[in-house]
Amino acid sequence: MSFMKMELLPPCPVVVVDDITCGKELDFEVDVKVQNVGNVDGTDFAIVYSKPPASIKELISNSTLATPIDGFSAYGNVIFVNSCGNDTSCTKTDDFPAAVEVAKNADATIIIVGLDLKFEREEQDRADLKVPGHQIDLVNQVANAAKGPVILVIMLQDALNSMSLRLVPEFGYPGRTYKFFNGETLYPFGYGLSYSQFNYSMVSSAYALNLKLGKLQHCYDVIYEDGTTRPPCPVVVVDDITCGKELDFEVDVKVHNVGNVDGTDFVIVYSKPPASIKELISNRLLGSKGCS
Structure with a gap:
C-alpha cells in the first residue's frame, strides 16, 4: 500500500478483518433516512x-x-x-x-x-x-x-x-482502439457472423464535396508527411457547418453472395484520411446496413 506525498502515516494503516474474531466488535449500523420527494409512490x-x-x-x-x-x-x-x-x-x-x-x-x-x-x-x-x-x-x-x-x-x-484515446508520438503512445490501427487485420469486425462468403464492388459514391465556409468558420492545420503538397484549407470542423444537407452523400455498394448457402451480411462503411496526413484517426465508423 502506498500513500500520497506529504501525508502522515497512522501507526497501524490496515488490519485484515478476517483475523479479528472478538465477537461483534466489527459490527456497526448505518441509519439512512430516505424521503420520497416525487409525485408518485416508489421503491428505492x-x-x-x-x-x-x-x-x-x-x-x-x-x-x-x-x-x-x-x-x-x-x-x-x-x-x-x-x-x-x-x-x-x-x-x-x-x-x-x-x-x-x-x-x-x-x-x-x-x-x-x-x-x-x-x-x-x-x-x-x-x-x-x-x-x-x-x-x-x-x-x-x-x-x-x-x-x-x-x-x-x-x-x-x-x-x-x-490518457487520451488519440496517439501521442512524443511518448511513443500509438493510440487506442481500431481507429488508430494501421497493421494487417486478422479477423475484421463482423468476421464469422455468416456461414457464407461475400464479395463487394463499389457501384457509385461521391468523389468530393464542395463546401463554402462562412465568416465564422475556420480552416485548421494538420501535420503532413514531408514533401506533401498542402491544400489551401486542410481541415474544417463539420459541426460548424449548418447549411442543410450539403454534407450528405450516398455510397452504393453491390454485395454478391459467392458461397454455397444463403446468408446475411453487413456492409460497414469507414472513413479514412489521406495517407499523407499524420497523427489522425486511421478508421472512423460511418455506418452499417444488413443485407440478405
Whole structure:
C-alpha cells in the first residue's frame, strides 16, 4: 500500500478483518433516512459502499467487498479449492488433484483463472494473451474430469488511465482502439457472423464535396508527411457547418453472395484520411446496413 506525498502515516494503516474474531466488535449500523420527494409512490434501494481515505492510493475507491465465492454461495453450496495457492503465477500443481476430485462429484464446476497487477498494469504490457504458469493445465484437467457443466471465468486487469484515446508520438503512445490501427487485420469486425462468403464492388459514391465556409468558420492545420503538397484549407470542423444537407452523400455498394448457402451480411462503411496526413484517426465508423 502506498500513500500520497506529504501525508502522515497512522501507526497501524490496515488490519485484515478476517483475523479479528472478538465477537461483534466489527459490527456497526448505518441509519439512512430516505424521503420520497416525487409525485408518485416508489421503491428505492439504499446501497452502502466502503471507501478508503483519500490519501491512500492503489485501493478500490468504492467497493461492496464481495468475492466470487460470496456471490456463488448465494445460490448453493460452494466447495472452494485454491489450486494455485496464493500465487497467480501458478508455478505449483500440488493442489490440482484436489480440484479434479471435487469436479468429479460437483453438479457444476466454475474455474476462475486470470491475472493480477503483477502481470498487467498501465506501465507494463503483456507479451502474449496467455494466462500465467500452469493455469491452462488446471483448466484442461478439471474440465475433462467434471461431472456437470463447466464455467470458465477469466479475471483480467486491463487498467485504463486518463490518457487520451488519440496517439501521442512524443511518448511513443500509438493510440487506442481500431481507429488508430494501421497493421494487417486478422479477423475484421463482423468476421464469422455468416456461414457464407461475400464479395463487394463499389457501384457509385461521391468523389468530393464542395463546401463554402462562412465568416465564422475556420480552416485548421494538420501535420503532413514531408514533401506533401498542402491544400489551401486542410481541415474544417463539420459541426460548424449548418447549411442543410450539403454534407450528405450516398455510397452504393453491390454485395454478391459467392458461397454455397444463403446468408446475411453487413456492409460497414469507414472513413479514412489521406495517407499523407499524420497523427489522425486511421478508421472512423460511418455506418452499417444488413443485407440478405
